[in-house]
Amino acid sequence: MEARYFLAYLTFFAMSFYVAYATDPTQLQDFCVAMNDPNNELFVNGLLCKNPMAAKPEDFFFEGLDKPGNTNNMVRSNVTLVSALQLAGLNTLGISLARIDYAPYGLNPPHTHPRASEILTVIEGTLYVGFVTSNLPNGDNKLFAKVLNKGDVFVFPQGLIHFQFNAGKVPAIAIAGLSSQNPGTVTIAKAVFGAEPPISVDVLSKAFQLDDHIVKKLQSQFWMSP
Numbered sequence: 001m002e003a004r005y006f007l008a009y010l011t012f013f014a015m016s017f018y019v020a021y022a023t024d025p026t027q028l029q030d031f032c033v034a035m036n037d038p039n040n041e042l043f044v045n046g047l048l049c050k051n052p053m054a055a056k057p058e059d060f061f062f063e064g065l066d067k068p069g070n071t072n073n074m075v076r077s078n079v080t081l082v083s084a085l086q087l088a089g090l091n092t093l094g095i096s097l098a099r100i101d102y103a104p105y106g107l108n109p110p111h112t113h114p115r116a117s118e119i120l121t122v123i124e125g126t127l128y129v130g131f132v133t134s135n136l137p138n139g140d141n142k143l144f145a146k147v148l149n150k151g152d153v154f155v156f157p158q159g160l161i162h163f164q165f166n167a168g169k170v171p172a173i174a175i176a177g178l179s180s181q182n183p184g185t186v187t188i189a190k191a192v193f194g195a196e197p198p199i200s201v202d203v204l205s206k207a208f209q210l211d212d213h214i215v216k217k218l219q220s221q222f223w224m225s226p
Contacts, residue, residue: 060089076106116183125172194223
């Protein structure tokens with residue numbers, strides 16, 4: 001009898017282990033719509049691979065991160081991303097990099113990376129940074145924030161809203177490592193109020209507890225991503 005129970009438990013745990021690992025691979029883009037016609041243009045989850053025999057050193061090389069980005073914009077910051085689109089050799093490696101430049105009082109506005117965690121290192125200047133948790137069991141969203149100086153490091157978990165603000169009177173520079181070859185960026189204000197076609201005013205006015213005319217004014221503004 002005990003042997004029978006032991007075998008049943010063993011089978012249960014073996015099946016649990018199998019199910020835990022029988023998942024789909026993580027997506028490398030927002031979506032990949034299935035199609036049955038091979039004659040149509042074909043896309044894959046990620047990027048097509050070059051024949052390894054045709055690869056060359058330039059496929060694994062990128063230059064220019066020593067040059068500051070243009071911060072002459074509404075948020076006074078600029079993100080120079082090095083993903084698989086800019087550096088072909090990153091394809092399938094699951095990593096990417098970004099340089100972020102901040103003018104005095106420049107902001108990398110609240111945003112998320114749906115496919116990546118981020119580790120940020122301050123190279124020059126001082127930044128006020130933080131992220132907000134998803135909804136906690138008590139309904140709250142907790143802010144984790146810190147003032148960073150040169151050489152400090154901060155981590156933003158995957159998918160959570162986060163930001164960086166240059167609270168100093170001099171420019172700041174940071175380097176960010178991301179755990180995806182295509183981390184994606186959703187800038188919250190732009191996505192909500194700058195979507196095309198626009199989200200219903202009724203939806204936004206109720207969600208943000210704002211008057212309709214304020215929502216329409218926000219939707220009429222030019223929203224940008226750094």
